[in-house]
Amino acid sequence: MKKKLLIIPSILFLSILLTFFYLLIIERDPSAIPSNLLDKNIPKFETESLLRKERFISSKEFGNEIILVNFFATWCLPCRDEHIYIKRFSNEKGIRVIGINYKDNSKKTIQWLKNLGNPYSNVPIDKNGRIAIDWGVYGIPETFIVSSKGIIKYRHIGPVTEKIYKKINLLIKEIE
Amino acid sequence: MIKKIFIVILSIYSIQFFSNNSYTVEPNEILENQKQELRARNISKNIRCMICQNQSIDESNAPLAKDLRILIRNKIKDGKKDEEIYKFLTNRYGDFILLKPAFKFNTLALWLLPFIFAVIGIFIVFSHNKKSKKI
Numbered sequence: 001m002k003k004k005l006l007i008i009p010s011i012l013f014l015s016i017l018l019t020f021f022y023l024l025i026i027e028r029d030p031s032a033i034p035s036n037l038l039d040k041n042i043p044k045f046e047t048e049s050l051l052r053k054e055r056f057i058s059s060k061e062f063g064n065e066i067i068l069v070n071f072f073a074t075w076c077l078p079c080r081d082e083h084i085y086i087k088r089f090s091n092e093k094g095i096r097v098i099g100i101n102y103k104d105n106s107k108k109t110i111q112w113l114k115n116l117g118n119p120y121s122n123v124p125i126d127k128n129g130r131i132a133i134d135w136g137v138y139g140i141p142e143t144f145i146v147s148s149k150g151i152i153k154y155r156h157i158g159p160v161t162e163k164i165y166k167k168i169n170l171l172i173k174e175i176e
Numbered sequence: 177m178i179k180k181i182f183i184v185i186l187s188i189y190s191i192q193f194f195s196n197n198s199y200t201v202e203p204n205e206i207l208e209n210q211k212q213e214l215r216a217r218n219i220s221k222n223i224r225c226m227i228c229q230n231q232s233i234d235e236s237n238a239p240l241a242k243d244l245r246i247l248i249r250n251k252i253k254d255g256k257k258d259e260e261i262y263k264f265l266t267n268r269y270g271d272f273i274l275l276k277p278a279f280k281f282n283t284l285a286l287w288l289l290p291f292i293f294a295v296i297g298i299f300i301v302f303s304h305n306k307k308s309k310k311i
Contacts, residue, residue: 036270043268103239129243136268138226138240
């Protein structure tokens with residue numbers, strides 16, 4: 001009986017080893033933080049718009065169709081990398097994209113959009129980063145899918161890559 | 177003269193080097209009301225900087241940490257309670273923003289397991305002792 005019990009520690013050790021190995025090989029980002037806003041209404045905000053004279057009022061813009069919200073800035077290099085995918089969302093897929101301009105210079109942003117193309121239907125300005133805090137944003141670029149009812153369905157932190165682009169498209173189809 | 181200046185500079189640096197309570201609150205952020213400032217500091221020490229995740233916003237130089245420090249101070253000036261400020265932040269960033277996790281149902285294991293393990297450990301040590309005494 002006692003000898004049989006001695007096997008238990010080695011089995012325990014082996015199972016711990018296997019768990020750690022499993023956590024090592026699966027694809028996960030331990031520093032990624034789940035959004036607290038998932039399945040919740042978007043935070044309401046009102047601010048100036050970069051390209052239009054009238055103010056941006058969130059309750060007027062959201063709630064009719066699926067919208068991608070993309071936090072971006074000209075000083076953020078990954079934003080430039082993902083720009084091609086943001087353009088594909090609006091040009092190829094016909095999805096409305098709202099680009100929140102985070103702590104940026106308006107003149108530079110207008111030039112940036114002229115050079116790289118403008119995928120955004122509207123560009124609200126977040127001058128002091130206060131809107132981003134309401135969205136729980138901590139590292140731009142960040143992209144959110146907002147359902148036609150104005151509910152946040154998905155959040156991606158970091159630049160959109162080919163893989164994320166496909167994932168977002170799938171998710172949008174599911175939501176529709 | 178040069179020696180004196182050298183000693184002064186050296187002592188200033190050594191104070192900086194040996195003082196533990198380093199913080200990054202900038203002079204223009206500090207509230208005039210000392211009680212309010214103390215409250216702000218205490219809250220900031222318990223709020224995680226989401227960019228450099230093992231630092232509190234009290235220690236972090238990240239722009240977002242600064243924004244949050246200012247936001248906390250503004251809320252204190254507006255007469256908000258500490259709990260309201262914590263709730264504001266966790267509503268947006270989740271419980272992860274708290275450096276000290278809340279005592280909740282899903283953190284029960286986190287808080288209670290150490291005590292349970294300690295009890296088990298004491299039990300094992302005692303029972304082992306009894307056995308060895310018999311021999």
